[in-house]
Every structure is written in structure tokens, then in C-alpha cells.
Amino acid sequence: MLRFEEAQQIVNNELEKTVIDRFPDELYEPVRYILSIGGKRLRPALVLMACSIFNDAVHKAIKPALAIEFFHNFTLLHDDIMDNSNIRRGHATVHRKWDHNTAILSGDVMSILSYKILSESEDPCLKDLQLLFNLTALQVCEGQQYDMNFESRMDVTVGEYLKMTELKTAVLIAASLKMGAISGGADILDAELLYEFGLNLGIAFQIRDDYLDVFGDPERFGKKIGNDIVANKKTFLLVKALELSDGELKSRLTDILGQEKIRPETKVREVKKIYQQLDIDSISAEAASAYYDKAIQYLERVHVDAHRKKPLASFAQELMNRDK
Numbered sequence: 001m002l003r004f005e006e007a008q009q010i011v012n013n014e015l016e017k018t019v020i021d022r023f024p025d026e027l028y029e030p031v032r033y034i035l036s037i038g039g040k041r042l043r044p045a046l047v048l049m050a051c052s053i054f055n056d057a058v059h060k061a062i063k064p065a066l067a068i069e070f071f072h073n074f075t076l077l078h079d080d081i082m083d084n085s086n087i088r089r090g091h092a093t094v095h096r097k098w099d100h101n102t103a104i105l106s107g108d109v110m111s112i113l114s115y116k117i118l119s120e121s122e123d124p125c126l127k128d129l130q131l132l133f134n135l136t137a138l139q140v141c142e143g144q145q146y147d148m149n150f151e152s153r154m155d156v157t158v159g160e161y162l163k164m165t166e167l168k169t170a171v172l173i174a175a176s177l178k179m180g181a182i183s184g185g186a187d188i189l190d191a192e193l194l195y196e197f198g199l200n201l202g203i204a205f206q207i208r209d210d211y212l213d214v215f216g217d218p219e220r221f222g223k224k225i226g227n228d229i230v231a232n233k234k235t236f237l238l239v240k241a242l243e244l245s246d247g248e249l250k251s252r253l254t255d256i257l258g259q260e261k262i263r264p265e266t267k268v269r270e271v272k273k274i275y276q277q278l279d280i281d282s283i284s285a286e287a288a289s290a291y292y293d294k295a296i297q298y299l300e301r302v303h304v305d306a307h308r309k310k311p312l313a314s315f316a317q318e319l320m321n322r323d324k
Contacts, residue, residue: 001308002052004315007045011069014062015041020113030094030106031113034073037091043176044069049315050180050194053308061183063121064129068176070114071133075140077107082148083231111137125182132182136175143168150234154242154254161239162203170202190302197298201316204291208320210235211284214272216323226268232257236287237280238271244278292320 002010015035020028044065051061079085080093081103087093095103118133119126146164150156177198181191213228214237228235245253253274256267275281295316299309 001311002049002058003311004045004049004318007048007052007058008041010048010058010062011041011044011065014066015069018066026102027106027109030077030098030102031110033097034077034088034094034106034110035069037089039073039089041069043072043172046173046176046198046312046315047180047183049312050177050186051184052180053194053302053304053312054181054184054186054190058184060123061180063117064123064133064179064183065176067114067118067121067133068172068179070110070117071137072172074107074110074114075144077103077110079144082144121183123183128182129179132175132178136171139167139171143171147234151232153234154257156234156239156242158236158239158243161234161236165203165206165236166199169206170199173202173205174198187303190304193298193302197295197302197312197316200291200295200298201319204288204295205319207236207284207288207291208322210237211281211288212323214268214275215281226264226272229268229271230264237275237284240283241271241275241278241280244280245274249274249277288320292316 018035020032022028047061047065047068048058051058076088077094080088081095081100085093086096091097093103094106098106115133118130121129123129143164143166146160147168150160150164174195175198178191178195181194186194210228213235214226216225218225227233228238232238241253242250253271256262256270256274259267296313299313299316302309
């Protein structure tokens with residue numbers, strides 16, 4: 001069984017050995033750049049960890065793991081353009097370092113490379129892996145579109161938020177685990193149980209991320225607190241606050257969100273006050289915990305010895321206890 005750090009190191013080693021020797025450089029240099037500036041390698045590491053639960057020969061899952069990482073980074077290139085983000089992993093985003101057109105095209109080529117890498121797998125269940133990968137890619141794009149749709153809406157429900165989060169964030173984590181399980185020789189039931197473990201963990205992860213953006217320690221979180229508030233991003237916290245508030249409090253919240261000239265620090269401070277009045281901090285923490293507990297229940301049902309599942313259980317716990 002692999003611990004997260006061990007799986008992470010294997011992924012990093014494999015990425016270092018992955019030579020992209022195609023031209024023109026203007027297309028491929030941004031690809032090399034985004035892969036070189038770090039990242040947690042969370043999703044490809046989960047592919048290897050899931051495989052190791054059922055089979056110690058984790059080399060069988062290397063190609064699916066790398067395909068997942070290439071695909072994830074493709075989404076980051078395009079997300080950064082859509083969000084107008086200038087910083088990614090402490091470095092300039094690709095569209096900032098080069099330009100928008102380069103970032104779009106280099107993102108496209110990363111998507112294509114992810115399919116190419118997966119097709120190079122010698123796994124006898126390659127067709128199953130490809131079907132899952134294809135479906136997940138569609139779902140991630142659907143989730144991103146829902147997220148964009150929400151930008152112009154103030155009536156987003158908690159259910160809609162959770163569906164968007166499931167598609168945009170959770171399905172890729174779930175698919176990573178299921179692909180690893182398939183590569184490791186898991187049966188259909190166990191592969192699906194790991195998928196559900198990942199799906200619920202992914203939702204818990206995103207709610208926790210939403211929470212940290214408002215209530216996290218800036219020094220530990222690694223970025224300025226309140227970016228989601230400044231951008232009027234429909235996070236779990238904002239959607240829940242809009243649902244629970246009424247009367248004067250709701251009017252004040254919507255007024256603050258609608259002010260274009262309000263100072264960012266003032267906006268963050270005032271919205272945070274409203275969140276605390278509504279006990280949103282506790283509500284969001286409880287929601288994240290509920291999805292985490294559900295995830296663990298699925299993991300416990302996987303038909304292998306408990307000690308083989310321990311690394312994944314430990315990883316999930318660390319993910320939920322993180323403060324950055």
C-alpha cells in the first residue's frame with residue numbers, strides 16, 4: 001500500500017521523465033511550464049494509492065495517473081483565463097506569462113495529450129478506463145459551465161451548488177480512485193465504492209476550501225483571505241447565507257454584493273460579519289464533516305483488509321483537517 005507522499009513522489013519522478021519533444025516550442029513550452037511549477041499531484045497520487053489497495057504492482061496505473069494529471073492541468077489553464085487569475089502555484093499563470101491565445105491552445109494540447117497518454121496504457125481494461133475518462137471529462141466541463149452560469153444569478157440553491165461542485169471538482173477525484181482500482185484488478189463493486197468515497201470526499205474538500213477562503217489563517221492558507229467574497233463567487237457559504245437570511249439582513253447582504261466601488265477589505269469584513277451572524281462558519285464546517293463521514297463509510301465497505309485502506313483513510317483525514 002502506498003502512502004500519499006510515496007505516490008506523490010512516484011508521480012513527480014514520472015513527470016520528470018516525461019519528455020515533450022514536439023514542436024513548435026510556442027505551443028509546448030507553456031505545457032512544460034505548468035507541469036514544472038509544482039502542484040500537490042493529488043489526483044494522480046490517488047490513482048496509484050487506489051491501485052495499491054488491490055495490487056502492489058502500481059506501475060500498471062502510471063499511464064492513467066499521468067493522463068489524469070495532464071487533464072487536470074488543462075482545466076487549470078482554461079479556468080485561469082475564465083477567472084482572470086494572474087497567479088497559479090505562486091507563479092504567473094500561462095495567459096499572463098504568454099497571452100490568452102497561447103493559453104487556450106496549450107490547454108487544448110494538454111487535453112489531447114492526456115488522451116494520448118491514457119491510450120498508451122497496456123491495461124487489459126483500457127476500454128473501461130477510457131469510458132470513465134471520457135465521461136469525467138464531459139462532467140468537468142459541465143460543472144465549469146454551471147459555475148459560470150451562477151456568476152449572474154443570486155438565486156442559486158444549495159442543491160445546485162452541490163451539483164456544480166460534484167461535476168466540477170468531485171468527479172475527477174472520484175474517477176482517479178476508480179481508475180486506480182480498475183488498474184489494480186478490483187471488482188466492479190469495490191471500484192464503485194471507491195468512486196463514491198472520492199465523490200463525497202471531493203464535495204467535502206470543496207466546502208472546506210470555501211470555508212478556508214473566509215475563515216482560514218492567511219499565513220497558513222497561502223493566499224489572501226476573502227477572494228471568493230470579493231468576486232461574488234457562489235460558494236457554499238454565500239449560497240447558504242442567501243438562503244438563511246431574510247428582511248434587513250438579506251437586504252444588507254445583497255446590497256454589499258451589488259456595490260461595485262466598495263473597497264475589497266470592507267466587503268470581506270462586512271460579509272464575514274453577516275456569515276458569523278448566521279452561524280455560517282459552523283454550518284459549513286458541519287456540512288463538510290457530513291460529506292467526509294459519508295466518504296469514510298464507503299471506504300470501509302471496500303472488500304480488502306482494513307490495513308490496506310489505512311493510507312487512504314489517513315489521507316482523507318489530513319485533507320479535512322488542513323488549514324491551507
